[in-house]
Amino acid sequence: MTETEKFSIPIGPQHPALKEPEHFVFSVDGEMVTSASVRLGYAHRGIEKSTENRNWAQNLYLLERICGICSHTHALTYCLGVEKLAGVEIPPRANAIRTLVAEMERVHSHLLWLGVAAHEAGFDTLFMYSWRDRETIMDLLEQLTGNRVNYSANVLGGVKFDVDEELAGAILDGLDYLEKRTYHYLDVVTTDAAFLQRTRGVGVMSAERAERLGVVGPTARASSVARDVRIDAPYAGYDEYVPNLIGHTTGDLEARFEVRIKELFESYRLIREILATIPEGELTSRMPRRIKANEAFSRVEAPRGEVFYYLRSNGSDKPDRIKVRTPTLCNMASVLTLVIGQQLADIPMILVGVDPCFSCNDRMVAINRGGRSEEVWTWERLRQYGIDYYGGSH
Amino acid sequence: MQRLERNWNTAIERIKTWARTNSPWVVHFNSGSCNGCDIEILAALTPRYDLERFGVELHGSPRHADVLICTGPVTRQARDRLLRIYEQMPEPKFVVAIGSCAISGGVFQGCYNIVGHIDEVIPVDVYVPGCPPRPEAIIDGVVKLLGKLRPSPKPVIEEPAG
Numbered sequence: 001m002t003e004t005e006k007f008s009i010p011i012g013p014q015h016p017a018l019k020e021p022e023h024f025v026f027s028v029d030g031e032m033v034t035s036a037s038v039r040l041g042y043a044h045r046g047i048e049k050s051t052e053n054r055n056w057a058q059n060l061y062l063l064e065r066i067c068g069i070c071s072h073t074h075a076l077t078y079c080l081g082v083e084k085l086a087g088v089e090i091p092p093r094a095n096a097i098r099t100l101v102a103e104m105e106r107v108h109s110h111l112l113w114l115g116v117a118a119h120e121a122g123f124d125t126l127f128m129y130s131w132r133d134r135e136t137i138m139d140l141l142e143q144l145t146g147n148r149v150n151y152s153a154n155v156l157g158g159v160k161f162d163v164d165e166e167l168a169g170a171i172l173d174g175l176d177y178l179e180k181r182t183y184h185y186l187d188v189v190t191t192d193a194a195f196l197q198r199t200r201g202v203g204v205m206s207a208e209r210a211e212r213l214g215v216v217g218p219t220a221r222a223s224s225v226a227r228d229v230r231i232d233a234p235y236a237g238y239d240e241y242v243p244n245l246i247g248h249t250t251g252d253l254e255a256r257f258e259v260r261i262k263e264l265f266e267s268y269r270l271i272r273e274i275l276a277t278i279p280e281g282e283l284t285s286r287m288p289r290r291i292k293a294n295e296a297f298s299r300v301e302a303p304r305g306e307v308f309y310y311l312r313s314n315g316s317d318k319p320d321r322i323k324v325r326t327p328t329l330c331n332m333a334s335v336l337t338l339v340i341g342q343q344l345a346d347i348p349m350i351l352v353g354v355d356p357c358f359s360c361n362d363r364m365v366a367i368n369r370g371g372r373s374e375e376v377w378t379w380e381r382l383r384q385y386g387i388d389y390y391g392g393s394h
Numbered sequence: 395m396q397r398l399e400r401n402w403n404t405a406i407e408r409i410k411t412w413a414r415t416n417s418p419w420v421v422h423f424n425s426g427s428c429n430g431c432d433i434e435i436l437a438a439l440t441p442r443y444d445l446e447r448f449g450v451e452l453h454g455s456p457r458h459a460d461v462l463i464c465t466g467p468v469t470r471q472a473r474d475r476l477l478r479i480y481e482q483m484p485e486p487k488f489v490v491a492i493g494s495c496a497i498s499g500g501v502f503q504g505c506y507n508i509v510g511h512i513d514e515v516i517p518v519d520v521y522v523p524g525c526p527p528r529p530e531a532i533i534d535g536v537v538k539l540l541g542k543l544r545p546s547p548k549p550v551i552e553e554p555a556g
Contacts, residue, residue, distance in 0.1 A: 013472065013475050014421070014423050014456065014475065014479055015454065019422075019424065019429075019432050019436070020424050020429065020432065021423070021424050021425065021426070021472055021475065041471050042425075042426065042469065042471050042472045042475070043424070043426045043427070043466070043469060043472070044426075044469060044471065044507050045426055045467065045469055045502050045505045045507050045508055046505040046506040046507040046508070047502070047505060049505075049506060050502075050504065050505045050506070053504070061501060062501050062502075065428040065430070065500075065501050065502070065525075066428060067428055067429055068427075068428040068429035068430025068431070068432070068433060068526060069429050069430075069433060071428075071430065112433060115440075116436075127440075128440055128441050129441075131436070131437065131440035131441070131442075132440060132441040132442055134437075135437070135440075135442045138437075148434070148526075148528060149430040149433065149434060149526050150428075150430055150525060150526065357429060359424075359426075359427065359428050359429045379506060382506050382507075383506040383507075386470050386506055386507045387470065389470075
C-alpha cells in the first residue's frame, strides 16, 4: 500500500472553468497536484504575419482584435509605436482621451475579472453583482466611443472621439456609483470567511520567485514587485496623470484580489483628474502614409500587465515586422509552478488569479538553436508548417 | 392499436419540444476568437440582460447541451476540437455562430492559421453578426432559434384576388 497511484487530469480546450480554448494537463497524487503542463496555441491565428500584408492604417483594426478585453491597449501600443517610428507628436487633448479610455478599460477589465474569479471560487453572487455594476462602465464606454467592446478610439496620430460636458457629467455620476460599489467589494473579498478560505494563503508567490519568472502586472505587484509601465516609463498622458503604485506583500490570491480592487480606486481618481483638467485643442495630427525605414518599440500597461510591441518599417506603407508580447504569456509560467503542491480544487482559482487572456497569448515562436541567423519565414512556409504541425489535410 | 401508438408518439414529441424550447442548455466554445464575443455572451447571461429568463443555461459539458454557441474563426488547431465537441452533443443539436469572425472570418480572413468560418466545419442554424454583437443581439439570435424549434402553424396560402 506504499505505492500511490498518480492520475493525469486533462483540462480543456473546452472546459467549464475556461472561457477560452487552452489545454492543461495536471498530474495529481490524491488531491495534490504534482506536475503541470500547458499546450498553448488553440487561438493562434497568425496575426503578426498578417500585419505584413496590410498597410499601417488597416493594421490598427487587426491588432485591436488581438484581444477583445484589452482592445484599446493593443491599439494604443500600436499607435504609440507607429507615431514613434514616424516621429509624429500627437496633441495633448488626444493623449488625455487615450489615457481616459485606457483607465475606463481598466475599470471594465478588473470588474470583469472580479466576477470571473468569484465564479471560479463558486461565489456566483459576487459574479452576478460585479457584472451588473460593470454594465455602468460599459454604457459609458459606449456613449464615448459607440461600441461596448473593440472601441476603436484610436487612429494613427490621435483619437476619433471627443468628450463633451454632458458626457463628462455622465462619467462622473457613473464613477460615484461604481466607487460606492467597489468599497463594498473590497469589504467582501477581505472579510467574507468562506471566500477567504479559498484565497488566503493559496498560490503564494514570493517576490524573488515573481522576479525570476518575469511576472508582470497586478500579479507581480501583489507579490511586492514594484512594476508598472505607467510609472516606470510613462506614455500617452501618464506623465501628467500619475497613478500611485498599488502593491501588496503577501503574494497570495487574496493579495491579487486586493491589488486589483484598489487599482480600481486609482483608476477612478485618474479619470476624475483627466476630466477636470483635460486640455483643449485638436484631436489628431497628420500622419504620413509611408514611413521611412526605422525600428521602434512601445510598452503599455494593460489591465493584465505589460504589453510590448516591436515595429520595423521599410519605407513602404506596410510594416516589415511587428512583434507582440502580451502579459498572459509572461504570467503563464507562474501558474504552472504555483499549482504544484496545491489542492486540485484550487487550480481554477490560481489560473484565474493571473487574469489569463489566451487569445492574446497564442504566438508562434521558432527557436533557432544554430545561433544568429537572418532567416525569414515566408507566408507559404508558415502556412505549410501550420498544416503539417496540426496534421490535417485541410 | 396503431392509432394509439401514433397518438402516444405525437404526445411524446410535443412534450420534448416543450421541454427543449423552455429550457435549452447551451455550451460555449471559442475556436480562436478575440474574446470580445465571449465576454458579450457572458454579459448576456448576467443580470442586466439575463438570458436565463428564457430558460437558457450555460453548461460545461457538450454532452448535456442542446445548443452550441460558437465564436471566432476556426483555427487549424481548434478545428478538430470543434468537430469533436459537435459530435459529442446529443441529437437534435443546434449551432449559433456569434460574431463577424464566426460568420465570415471577419478581420482574420486570410490569416495563415485560419481554416475558415464556422459553417465550413459544422452546420450553423443561427448567425448573429457584429464585432462583437451586443448582448441584445445575442439574445435575439437565441430567441429566434427557439422560435425555429417550436412547431410552426401550417402556412396559409391566400387565394390571389380576382
